[in-house]
Amino acid sequence: MFKMKGQAKKLSVVSSFILVAASILIVISLFFPWWKMVFVAPQYPEGLNIIVYPNKLAGEIDIVNGLNHYIGMANFSEKNFPELSYLPYLVGGLAALTLLTALLRKKSVLYGLIGLFVIGGGLGVFDLMHALKKFGTNLDPHAPIKMDPFVPPILGHNTVANFQTDSLLGLGTYLVIAAFILLLIPLWKDRK
Template sequence: MNDRNKGSKLSITSALLIGLSAVLLVVSIFFPWWKMLFYAPQYPEGLNIIVYPNKLKGEIDIINGLNHYIGMSNFSEENFPELGYLIYLISGLAVLTLITAILRNKKVLYGLISIFVIGGLAGVLDLHSALKKYGTNLDPKAPIHMDPFVPPIIGENTVANFTTHSILGTGVYFVIAAFILLLIPVWKDRKR
């Protein structure tokens, strides 16, 4: 192996970290990625919408019934086409991450990190777009008139007598940990 190829090779430790990153991506599929928690005097225990990469859970029927009064569209898996393919994108990213671990090539790792960043930004923009659509396309004939609003991706929002808390789910923390594991070899093998 010549010196040029040797300089582009990642250490075995880095390859193991990248392999662990692939495992964390797969694990993330089984946990919620995002949640909205709704609290009001009549629901002190709270209602929630829990978003997994492939399904919605929570008290969605109750929330949809309440949202009807302000003219908001129903939350449903059919209204989020991403839930039909997101799990495949994550699985594909896990496979690419595993291939990167096997190849141990710095340039491939840089490409993988770029895919993570682009995918993360696309996911944030997609979620913001969905929240904007739900909060601004209110039926003007609804029983209760509300000014358009955009729920935050992370944070608190008050609509009528409901306070909503938008938080990241455990699955996203696994993805963030996977991304950090990819960055460690960049620093660790910088002089290799």
């Protein structure tokens, strides 16, 4: 039979529950690390970590800062990353918008939400790239150990002096990626 104009663009109840699950994953991601760097050297075979949560830094920050002092790198601290003061609110807002989308069940709102995810993810990657470039290329020329500027990778392996460094995504990022995948399922499921 004929469908009314508004009904054709509505998401199913199952899709709405999928969006609720995505919202829950986004909230849970706030309690887990989103990114980390692991530094291994002969004098630190167990490795040193910088662990980035949406609202704080963790790991052996003081030891890493002490070592970075020798090459003239700025200290890693929460005051050097103002994003940590407002990122939890942005992520919480995204979770709330995802829940609102589940309640409204409109495809047009879902498209907008997916757009926000893509823009937010892109800005997050750009921000992290910018921070890594700033820390690796603005080395103090009066530092005890002279070395060429460098940019640590967002993901992957790097060698700085005698340190082997691995940059990895944390569980929180995987939860957000899973939430994003859940957002795409209703577009396929309710495509008619």
